[in-house]
Amino acid sequence: MKPPAAREKQRRDHMKELYSTLASLLHLQPYVRMSLPELLDQATRSLKQLKERVEGLKSRKEELEKVVRLNGESSNNERRLRIVQVRESVDMELEANLIIMVNHKKVMPFEVLGVIEQGGAEIKSATFCTVGHHIYCTVHAKAFQARIGFDVELIEARLLKLVY
The missing domain is CATH 4.10.280 (MYOD Basic-Helix-Loop-Helix Domain, subunit B)
Incomplete structure (x- = not known):
């Protein structure tokens, strides 16, 4: 002991x-x-x-x-899954989530990143994952300049145009 x-x-x-x-x-x-x-x-x-x-x-x-x-x-003849969601957080960070149907339109990852950078955001991380006939994409970005920021509506509209 x-x-x-x-x-x-x-x-x-x-x-x-x-x-x-x-x-x-x-x-x-x-x-x-x-x-x-x-x-x-x-x-x-x-x-x-x-x-x-x-x-x-x-x-x-x-x-x-x-x-x-x-x-x-949905009752469409061609069941296409199309989701584009862009969110802005308090500390000038942006998160974009996309789900793209592979057969619908060939969207290259660099095009998605280019749209976000053109909107005034610097890419911090991006993931692209293909599961079945869908590409799941998540991009995290931060404003190039905090005082200027970025335009969430413009980025979302351009991503929608790119995906559709």
């Missing part, structure tokens, strides 16, 4: 290890010193932000699934 002092040291070392793991999960820089209560507050804030983001993404997924169902149930 270990003496009480050795057990206490082992407990403290274990707690240091856990706090170090928490700091790495929060992506804190190794040179940033912060007290344990501050670290726990930061972890709590991060968890709340992540939870809000998950809720927002779930609601957006449901919204898009509803649109997909409505388009799929």
